[in-house]
Amino acid sequence: MRIVVQEAAFDLGAETAAFAAGAAGAGAVVTFAGLVRGEGGLTAMEIEHYPGMTEAAIADHAAAAAARFALTDAMVIHRFGRLAPGEPIMMVATAAPHRQDAFAAAEFLMDWLKSRAPFWKKEFRDGSGAWVAARDSDEDALKRW
Amino acid sequence: MRIVVQEAAFDLGAETAAFAAGAAGAGAVVTFAGLVRGEGGLTAMEIEHYPGMTEAAIADHAAAAAARFALTDAMVIHRFGRLAPGEPIMMVATAAPHRQDAFAAAEFLMDWLKSRAPFWKKEFRDGSGAWVAARDSDEDALKRW
Amino acid sequence: MTLDVLYFAWLRERIGLPRERIETQAATVAELVEELRAREERYAAAFADLRAVRVALDQRLTGFDAPLAGVREAAFFPPMTGG
Amino acid sequence: MTLDVLYFAWLRERIGLPRERIETQAATVAELVEELRAREERYAAAFADLRAVRVALDQRLTGFDAPLAGVREAAFFPPMTGG
Numbered sequence A, B: 001m002r003i004v005v006q007e008a009a010f011d012l013g014a015e016t017a018a019f020a021a022g023a024a025g026a027g028a029v030v031t032f033a034g035l036v037r038g039e040g041g042l043t044a045m046e047i048e049h050y051p052g053m054t055e056a057a058i059a060d061h062a063a064a065a066a067a068r069f070a071l072t073d074a075m076v077i078h079r080f081g082r083l084a085p086g087e088p089i090m091m092v093a094t095a096a097p098h099r100q101d102a103f104a105a106a107e108f109l110m111d112w113l114k115s116r117a118p119f120w121k122k123e124f125r126d127g128s129g130a131w132v133a134a135r136d137s138d139e140d141a142l143k144r145w
Numbered sequence C, D: 001m002t003l004d005v006l007y008f009a010w011l012r013e014r015i016g017l018p019r020e021r022i023e024t025q026a027a028t029v030a031e032l033v034e035e036l037r038a039r040e041e042r043y044a045a046a047f048a049d050l051r052a053v054r055v056a057l058d059q060r061l062t063g064f065d066a067p068l069a070g071v072r073e074a075a076f077f078p079p080m081t082g083g
Helices: A012-022 A053-068 A099-115 A136-143 B012-022 B053-068 B099-115 B136-143 C009-015 C029-039 C041-046 D009-015 D029-039 D041-046
Strands: A002-006 A028-035 A042-049 A073-079 A081-083 A088-096 A119-125 A128-131 B002-006 B028-035 B042-049 B073-079 B081-083 B088-096 B119-125 B128-131 C002-007 C019-023 C054-057 C060-062 C073-077 D002-007 D019-023 D054-057 D060-062 D073-077
Touching: A002 A053, A012 A028, A012 A073, A012 A088, A012 B012, A012 B028, A028 A099, A028 B012, A028 B099, A053 A073, A053 A099, A073 A099, A088 A099, A099 A136, A099 B028, A099 B099, B002 B053, B012 B028, B012 B073, B012 B088, B028 B099, B053 B073, B053 B099, B073 B099, B088 B099, B099 B136, C002 C009, C002 C029, C009 C041, C009 C073, C029 C041, D002 D009, D002 D029, D009 D041, D009 D073, D029 D041
Parallel strands: A002 A073, B002 B073, C002 C073, D002 D073
Antiparallel strands: A028 A088, A028 B028, A042 A081, A042 A119, A073 A088, A119 A128, B028 B088, B042 B081, B042 B119, B073 B088, B119 B128, C002 C019, C054 C060, C054 C073, D002 D019, D054 D060, D054 D073
């Protein structure tokens, strides 16, 4: 399991290919990528995180997902710092013998990352920044697991 | 929407990167890849399809998924012919403003592709081939939509 | 009427050809299947258990009670196993 | 006891620093918050509505009633918005 929290950009295609190559025995590979949306005149996004806690908490949760959904592998890459519209913010990849497990584990990881991983997003428009408020729908999404 | 049915191999990483680049406004991109599992001494897989019907049926269903789940884009690549263990058989990609739609649409497309798209798989072990039987679980998966 | 009949996967293998053009007076898919079964043992074997056979008319999935009027292409195959 | 206290996102911005080392006799997170609120207006503003604040002790999410005994690092931040 590869868990990466980094400021640098990552290559979604290369990471997907490498993950799938390592998961060839599994049969089913699901990826999710979150991209910065340039909606409403957004010029940049800034992501703050809690160094030390972030990677450990993600690793714990990925291990829980691997056990619960019979995964053969899982990967999480999450960026922090300043991002431009269109850039990948993060990605999750899961591999399993059956597609249902790979899908469910990716959604489980995403629901958790959205509401429990120590990241905070700030959106910049017209030169001024505003912190993104947590959404009730993200909190609700977590309750189904 | 890109729908491709081809004998040639495809590059999962490059396809994922190109799809995400085109979907930058969407925010959420989900991909599924099905790989040939080399389990139980499998040496090759052969996929037969119904030329003419296959692409049209997939395009119809992808359009239905796009409308139902508010997608900004969708892509399906499916191979036919002879494949070796570890090779990607097919991939689905979906892009949407919200992750729940992107995930649901990818699963909806997969459940349909597994049981309604005109493809048939033959597995080769010890030099002899056997057609893969349809699974009740794939039929059941389709009923939830 | 003249009809192109296509066979896929193990139906193709059992019958021994991927497609053929036939003349038929069958009004429905079920009647066409009866005609084919009556031809030769390999057809009877291929269509022995219709629960394991699916049919498409002009490339659209349908049932065995579907009428053949106006149809140009009928295809028989096992349940699909794509993905 | 000596405690490293960390602030993130708008809590960091309102208080004006990302971390500080403090001496406290607080037995729980709630008592620590009361101490901080009493210090200066910027702390009182940051902790005005605790429904909008989350806390982690030694990098584990917990509640405001959690005891501080043995804890080395306390962090305050708004609800997370990752992904």
